[in-house]
Amino acid sequence: MGAGTAGIPCAIHAAQGGARVLLVEKDAKIGGTLHITGGHMAAGGTRRQAERGIVDNPEMHLADIHRITKGTARDDLVEIVARNAPETLEWLTDRDFPFAPESPRIIYGHEPYETARTHYGKDEGLSILEVLQKELDACVAEHDLEVWTSSPVTELLTDDEGRVIGVGVYHGGAEVEVHGTVVLSTGGYGAEPELFMEFDGAPLVSATARTSTGDGILLGQSIGAGLQGEGTYLPTFGGLPDPQTPGRANWNDRQRLTSERPPREIYVDKFGQRWVAEDEESIDEKERALATIADQTFWTVFDDAALELSTGDLNQMIVGKEPDEVRAVADTRPGVHSAATLEELARKAGIDEAGLVAQVEAYNAAVADGSDPQFGRTYLPAPIAQGPFYAIRNHAITLVTFTGLDIDADFRVRDESGEPIEGLYAIGEVIGAGATCGNTFCSGMLVTPALTFGRLLGTRLGGAA
Secondary structure (H helix, E strand, O other), rough: OOOOOOOOHHHHHHHOOOOEEEEEOOOOOHHHHOOOOOOOOOOOOOHHHHHHHOOOHHHHHHHHHHHHOOOOOHHHHHHHHHHHHHHHHHHHHHHOOOOOOOOOOOOOOOOOOOOOEEEEEEEOHHHHHHHHHHHHHHHHHHEEEEEEEEOOOOEEEEOOOOOOOEEEEEEEEEEEEEEEOOOEOOOOOOHHHHHHHHOOOOOOEEEOOOOOOOHHHHHHHHEEOOEEEEOOOOEEEEEOEEOOOOOOOOOOOEEEOOOOOOOOOOOEEEOOOOOOOOOOOOHHHHHHHOOOOHHHHEEEEEHHHHHHOOOHHHHHHHEEHHHHHHHHHOOOOEEEEEEHHHHHHHHHHHHHHHHHHHHHHHHHHHHHOOOOOOOOOOOOOOOOOOEEEEEEHHHHHHHHOEEEOOOOOEEEEOOOOOOOEEEEEEEHHHHHHHHHHHHOEEEEEEEHHHHHHHHHHHHHHHHHH
C-alpha cells in the first residue's frame, strides 16, 4: 500500500521471489516523495567511496549516527540500515544509477557526518525513481506483479482473531476487497495540519508531498496499532512561504542559513527580538532554538550593504538569487519586504516596530564593541545601517514527519501492548523519521531505510511465497 521509496522496491523484490503482488497507490502517479526529495542516501563502504579514496565502513557510519542522534533513534533499526545500506547502494549502482558527480560528500544542511558518505543522483529523488521505474516495468512484464494507481485504501480487513487478511480499496469507481499479507508504505503526515498538530503540537508549514496525509498511520490505529517516535519532532531550519499556497513552502526556494555562508543579517521573532547566535555552526542547535519561538516563525533582517555582498552560489541570501534578483522580488513575493526605514520595514513585515528598532540598535552596538553580550555571536562584520532595509520571513518547515507506526525488527506492526499484529507490516516514512533519525536530522537516514527495508522485507515475503 503506497508506491513510493519503500513500497516500490518491496513489491519488486517480493514478486521476483515468487510472490503474487499488488502495488496500490492513491495518487495518479507512482513515486511518492521521490518527486520532491533531494534523494540523499547514506552508506559506509561503497564502491563509489572507494573509487574516490574515501575510507568508510558500516561501523563508522553507525558511530556517526549515534553521535548525531545522541541515542534517540531505534538502535535495532539503525543497525539494520547501516549494515545493509552498502548493498542497497550497490544494487542501484549495478542498475546504472546516475550519481551526481560530486557525490558522495558531506552535507551541511543538517548536523554533518565526519565522513563523505551521502550519495545522491544528478536529478535528486527523480534519479532513484528512474531506476525503480525501470525495475518495476520489467517486473510487471516478467512476474506476477500488478500496479493500481488512483486507488486509495479505505480499510484494513481483519479476521475474528484480529489478524490482518487484506484491505479495502477504492479502485475503478468501486470498493473492492483484496486479500493477502499487507505492507503499509503510505508515507508520513506532513500534508495534514490537524494530524500534525495532534502528533507534534506545532503549526505546519509543509514542503512534503501533498499525498502525505497519514493514511497508513490512521489505518493502523483503527485496528489498535501502536506508535513510535512520539516527542522526537524537530523542525527543519528556515523556509520561505510558498508564493501561492498558504501553509506550504518550497525547499528549493529558501534562504541559505547554514554555516557555509557567514551571516551578515540578524534573526528576529515577531517581537523583533533575536533568539540565537546567527553564526552558530550547528544547524541542530539552531533548529532546537527555532522550535521554542512564537509560531516557529522568524525574519532575517539586513541592509543593502549586506545584500550587495551576497553574490556567488554559496554566499547568496536566497538560494539561486543574486542581489538584484532579491531586490526585484521585495514587496512582490510574499514574505520578502524592503523599506527605507526600520520602522516601515517592521510594519510591512508584521514585526513589532519598537522591538525591531531597539534590537538593531543593540546589535549595532555589539558590532562596534566587537562583542555580542546577548548570544555570544563572534562574526560581527558590519552594522545594519545602510538603507534600504530588508526582512525575509522564514518558517520552521516540515520535510519529514517523526511519529509513525511501531514496528519490530522484522518490520511487523506492533499493537499498543507491543505485540506484533499478524499479517501487517510497515516500512518507509509511515514508521516515522524518529525511528531512524531520533530527535534530529541525520543525512540519508530516511531515504536509505525506506529503500533498504523495502528490499529486505520484499525479499523475505517473496521467499515465503
